[in-house]
Amino acid sequence: MSLSAQSAPSHTFTSQSNASTSHSVGMSPELEQTLSLLSSHRSVLGYMLLSRGHPVSIIRHSGVVFEGEKGKKYAGVIGKIVETVQSGLDEISGNENDSDDVKFMRIRTKRHEIMISPDGRYLLAVLHDPST
Amino acid sequence: MSLSAQSAPSHTFTSQSNASTSHSVGMSPELEQTLSLLSSHRSVLGYMLLSRGHPVSIIRHSGVVFEGEKGKKYAGVIGKIVETVQSGLDEISGNENDSDDVKFMRIRTKRHEIMISPDGRYLLAVLHDPST
Numbered sequence: 001m002s003l004s005a006q007s008a009p010s011h012t013f014t015s016q017s018n019a020s021t022s023h024s025v026g027m028s029p030e031l032e033q034t035l036s037l038l039s040s041h042r043s044v045l046g047y048m049l050l051s052r053g054h055p056v057s058i059i060r061h062s063g064v065v066f067e068g069e070k071g072k073k074y075a076g077v078i079g080k081i082v083e084t085v086q087s088g089l090d091e092i093s094g095n096e097n098d099s100d101d102v103k104f105m106r107i108r109t110k111r112h113e114i115m116i117s118p119d120g121r122y123l124l125a126v127l128h129d130p131s132t
Numbered sequence: 133m134s135l136s137a138q139s140a141p142s143h144t145f146t147s148q149s150n151a152s153t154s155h156s157v158g159m160s161p162e163l164e165q166t167l168s169l170l171s172s173h174r175s176v177l178g179y180m181l182l183s184r185g186h187p188v189s190i191i192r193h194s195g196v197v198f199e200g201e202k203g204k205k206y207a208g209v210i211g212k213i214v215e216t217v218q219s220g221l222d223e224i225s226g227n228e229n230d231s232d233d234v235k236f237m238r239i240r241t242k243r244h245e246i247m248i249s250p251d252g253r254y255l256l257a258v259l260h261d262p263s264t
Binding site for chain 1: 202205206208209210212213216217220221223224230232233234235236237238239240241242243244
């Protein structure tokens with residue numbers, strides 16, 4: 001998956017609910033399409049598009065599970081996980097000139113499956129209900 | 133990934149460490165078989181069986197990639213990743229009485245694939261070369 005956005009205008013994340021239908025973020029049509037395809041899957045509880053940084057910020061999301069405070073918690077946790085994995089990879093490769101990068105992560109939990117796709121500037125996280 | 137072993141071709145891992153062929157840890161025959169099956173796959177660079185704790189300790193390993201200092205680094209990093217994910221899940225569920233647990237994790241990096249299977253007391257990590 002390529003998250004490279006054609007344009008990335010500044011965006012203020014205002015409300016929890018109209019994010020998934022809003023086109024104000026100025027994403028490429030391909031990304032729009034991918035995200036709406038994602039949300040249409042019955043087993044997908046939601047997705048979150050985050051911009052990397054300290055702290056990560058929610059650019060866009062869909063799914064009740066990612067609303068409000070819980071969404072913010074998820075965003076923080078997802079950011080922290082990616083950071084831990086990446087700094088772990090850096091620690092392992094040391095200064096051996098063979099750096100490694102996280103490309104994709106799939107975490108199966110008792111309840112869900114969390115898929116995280118990091119990119120230079122963004123993180124896409126999808127929460128999936130494997131029982132559906 | 134299914135860890136259930138249909139057949140376990142006898143496999144001697146020729147390296148500095150004879151850990152993979154040692155039976156001194158007192159594992160169940162099933163686990164022995166699974167681990168030797170794992171190591172016999174050409175694309176598997178190595179595995180590590182760790183006991184959870186602070187810090188994690190290496191119970192057993194195979195694969196040059198998990199030898200010596202690098203092995204210790206991997207062990208520490210894998211322990212930290214699982215801890216971060218688990219405490220993230222705890223943070224998300226809060227005290228809502230719906231705790232969640234990590235069951236399996238698959239991390240695709242530029243170079244490798246790391247699979248981590250946590251258990252109450254142990255962590256099994258497998259390093260896989262997807263290009264093989």
